[in-house]
Amino acid sequence: MKRFKLARNIWLGIENLLLHKLRTFLTMLGVVFGVGSVVAMLSVGEGASQEALEQIRKIGSHNIIINSIKSDDETSSSTVYTRMSIYGLKYDDFARVSESNPAVKQAVPVKIINKDARFHTRRMELRVVGTTAKWFEMLDRLVVAGRVLLPRDNEKMANVVVLTEYGARRILATGNTIGENIRIGSDYFMIVGIVKSEGGMAGNIQMPDEQTDAYIPIKVARNYFGDITRKSTAGTWIREMVELHKIIVQVDSLDNVVKTANSIEAMLRRFHDKEDYQISVPLALLRQAEATKRTFNIVLGSIAAISLLVGGIGIMNIMLASVTERTREIGIRRAIGAKRGQIISQFIIETVVLSTVGGFIGIAIGVAIPWAITYFSGMPTVVTMSSIILSVGISISVGVVFGLYPAVRAANVDPIIALRHE
Amino acid sequence: MQTRDSHTSEDGFIRLTNVMKTYQMGIEQVHALAGVSVSFEKGSFWAIMGPSGSGKSTMLNILGCLDRVTSGSYVLQDEDVSTLGDDALSEHRLKHLGFIFQSFNLIPQITVQKNIELPLYYLGWDADESADRAVELAKKVGLEDRLGHKPTELSGGQMQRVAIARALANEPEILLADEPTGNLDTSTGHQIMDLICELNDLGKTIIMVTHESEIAEHAGYNLHMRDGLIERIKENRQ
Ligand SMILES: Nc1ncnc2c1ncn2[C@@H]1O[C@H](COP(=O)(O)OP(=O)(O)OP(=O)(O)O)[C@@H](O)[C@H]1O
Ligand SMILES: [Mg+2]
Numbered sequence: 269m270k271r272f273k274l275a276r277n278i279w280l281g282i283e284n285l286l287l288h289k290l291r292t293f294l295t296m297l298g299v300v301f302g303v304g305s306v307v308a309m310l311s312v313g314e315g316a317s318q319e320a321l322e323q324i325r326k327i328g329s330h331n332i333i334i335n336s337i338k339s340d341d342e343t344s345s346s347t348v349y350t351r352m353s354i355y356g357l358k359y360d361d362f363a364r365v366s367e368s369n370p371a372v373k374q375a376v377p378v379k380i381i382n383k384d385a386r387f388h389t390r391r392m393e394l395r396v397v398g399t400t401a402k403w404f405e406m407l408d409r410l411v412v413a414g415r416v417l418l419p420r421d422n423e424k425m426a427n428v429v430v431l432t433e434y435g436a437r438r439i440l441a442t443g444n445t446i447g448e449n450i451r452i453g454s455d456y457f458m459i460v461g462i463v464k465s466e467g468g469m470a471g472n473i474q475m476p477d478e479q480t481d482a483y484i485p486i487k488v489a490r491n492y493f494g495d496i497t498r499k500s501t502a503g504t505w506i507r508e509m510v511e512l513h514k515i516i517v518q519v520d521s522l523d524n525v526v527k528t529a530n531s532i533e534a535m536l537r538r539f540h541d542k543e544d545y546q547i548s549v550p551l552a553l554l555r556q557a558e559a560t561k562r563t564f565n566i567v568l569g570s571i572a573a574i575s576l577l578v579g580g581i582g583i584m585n586i587m588l589a590s591v592t593e594r595t596r597e598i599g600i601r602r603a604i605g606a607k608r609g610q611i612i613s614q615f616i617i618e619t620v621v622l623s624t625v626g627g628f629i630g631i632a633i634g635v636a637i638p639w640a641i642t643y644f645s646g647m648p649t650v651v652t653m654s655s656i657i658l659s660v661g662i663s664i665s666v667g668v669v670f671g672l673y674p675a676v677r678a679a680n681v682d683p684i685i686a687l688r689h690e
Numbered sequence: 691m692q693t694r695d696s697h698t699s700e701d702g703f704i705r706l707t708n709v710m711k712t713y714q715m716g717i718e719q720v721h722a723l724a725g726v727s728v729s730f731e732k733g734s735f736w737a738i739m740g741p742s743g744s745g746k747s748t749m750l751n752i753l754g755c756l757d758r759v760t761s762g763s764y765v766l767q768d769e770d771v772s773t774l775g776d777d778a779l780s781e782h783r784l785k786h787l788g789f790i791f792q793s794f795n796l797i798p799q800i801t802v803q804k805n806i807e808l809p810l811y812y813l814g815w816d817a818d819e820s821a822d823r824a825v826e827l828a829k830k831v832g833l834e835d836r837l838g839h840k841p842t843e844l845s846g847g848q849m850q851r852v853a854i855a856r857a858l859a860n861e862p863e864i865l866l867a868d869e870p871t872g873n874l875d876t877s878t879g880h881q882i883m884d885l886i887c888e889l890n891d892l893g894k895t896i897i898m899v900t901h902e903s904e905i906a907e908h909a910g911y912n913l914h915m916r917d918g919l920i921e922r923i924k925e926n927r928q
Pocket of ligand 2: 746747748
């Protein structure tokens with residue numbers, strides 16, 4: 269066997285397969301469709317899960333988000349006379365959340381105020397977030413110009429504002445207008461920076477900076493604007509008192525995220541008689557996305573396994589027929605001095621060439637389909653290198669597994685009987 | 691009778707001793723060879739004759755390492771091959787033996803050239819070397835202009851020449867032919883016999899099965915078989 273060269277054997281296999289082009293092509297189809305569907309479906313699953321992961325990453329997988337919500341039985345705390353609803357997270361909640369649990373690395377309070385603003389001649393209502401410097405540590409956003417809020421801004425109660433790119437565009441501020449003043453409510457704030465913001469949802473969690481225009485120090489916000497807002501709903505003015513709209517909590521390690529969320533929930537329940545808060549855990553979504561992907565892959569894997577099994581049996585069937593048809597050829601090769609192993613490898617190589625070529629055609633189809641899906645529907649798809657390597661591996665294995673039996677049959681042909689065979 | 695004794699001597703180039711080949715047919719045993727002892731000298735030319743079913747092909751298959759003896763021993767070039775395994779027998783066929791068959795046994799899908807190159811492929815020769823050798827062999831049998839043809843495009847005589855060229859590719863010491871002219875008309879048969887005689891003149895040991903006494907006359911020895919036994923051996927004086 270030492271000089272029995274592989275390249276020549278592969279070439280011999282190709283020559284034999286080319287003797288029956290149509291038959292070879294039809295035999296390949298099972299593997300073509302099997303591999304094609306594996307690659308295509310994996311890329312759809314991968315695209316969906318990568319998109320979800322990217323969204324979750326933008327919120328921060330270590331973060332827990334607590335939102336104030338108006339609970340259904342909120343009316344109990346508002347009187348007809350004052351028409352004021354009081355609900356949501358309290359400053360005390362923030363203090364308790366940041367200090368009570370050792371797994372909490374840091375937490376940031378968030379106050380959301382809608383205020384009329386003016387910049388040069390432009391006037392509009394801005395959605396202003398009062399927060400601290402930690403916000404920018406916990407949500408990883410690109411600083412486009414200037415700087416973000418710093419701890420000293422809150423300490424000194426500085427009248428500074430950081431615009432989001434989105435807000436800057438709305439109010440017509442640019443990197444060049446840093447240092448200029450913007451009027452929010454009835455006070456003036458100096459623009460110190462512009463940061464990027466993210467929108468959209470990760471699962472059912474809204475991005476914390478969705479549609480946010482500006483950030484100011486929370487102490488300043490509380491001092492100037494207070495905790496009471498007036499909203500016009502269905503023609504009547506409703507006053508609301510909400511101390512904090514959100515608390516974002518960062519946990520020290522991924523292992524502690526879910527545990528910490530549970531203990532925060534237990535603690536909040538003790539201090540709130542109504543459920544006027546909601547806890548969202550991006551990590552839970554991540555886990556859910558991974559579980560979905562896993563299920564998806566198992567289902568896909570089974571479909572692929574079945575189609576490849578069918579394809580493989582098709583190949584085996586044709587190869588068995590081919591062995592019978594070529595009994596005399598096998599006898600001649602054996603009489604001339606070919607060893608059993610050489611006959612086995614001849615037939616295995618032929619099947620592997622068949623299944624591998626089918627696999628490559630399948631990969632081409634499997635890459636083209638997701639491309640077309642993305643092109644026509646905009647749905648994200650990702651063809652990973654590992655899915656292609658997996659497909660090549662599967663195609664070769666199909667050839668080996670389903671080629672083995674016909675090859676052994678070929679090698680066991682008795683040359684004397686084969687040569688008599690007319 | 692004195693010739694017969696010399697062919698059962700102990701020091702033959704090819705030697706069969708008490709060879710039996712038995713087939714089990716249901717409960718009945720068929721002795722295709724029923725105790726054959728004979729030795730063939732290097733460079734000799736033998737024609738094996740006898741009625742149908744007398745065991746000629748069986749003996750040739752055993753000599754050609756295609757089949758194994760049921761009992762007895764077969765010594766080929768000083769090696770007892772009766773106990774060798776399948777791979778070792780293949781190795782013997784590949785390196786030392788050439789076969790010529792009644793029905794040519796060329797592979798119909800591949801060209802004459804590829805057919806001639808077949809043993810070289812299993813010997814591990816380079817593609818270029820084997821191509822050169824195939825051309826040389828085709829010239830020797832007068833078919834250099836047919837190398838690109840498929841065997842089915844050739845006449846019977848031409849096919850048998852290709853088969854001879856293929857049998858010579860590995861430069862075997864021994865050529866085994868089972869009715870090489872059986873499928874050919876008389877004049878083509880004679881041309882093939884001339885080729886075979888030439889090879890014997892070049893020193894190859896040739897053992898050939900034939901029905902035709904006219905063909906058998908070309909051989910140095912005629913071995914007659916009957917019922918799986920050697921009936922007589924006759925030396926032809928040229
Ligand atoms: N595989 C087999 N199974 C059973 N019996 C067999 C087998 N091969 C040969 N025989 C028997 O062995 C005997 C000798 O057969 P063999 O082929 O050697 O005859 P032969 O002399 O070559 O005849 P022919 O001139 O017709 O070719 C025959 O009786 C045949 O039936
Ligand atoms: Mg016969």
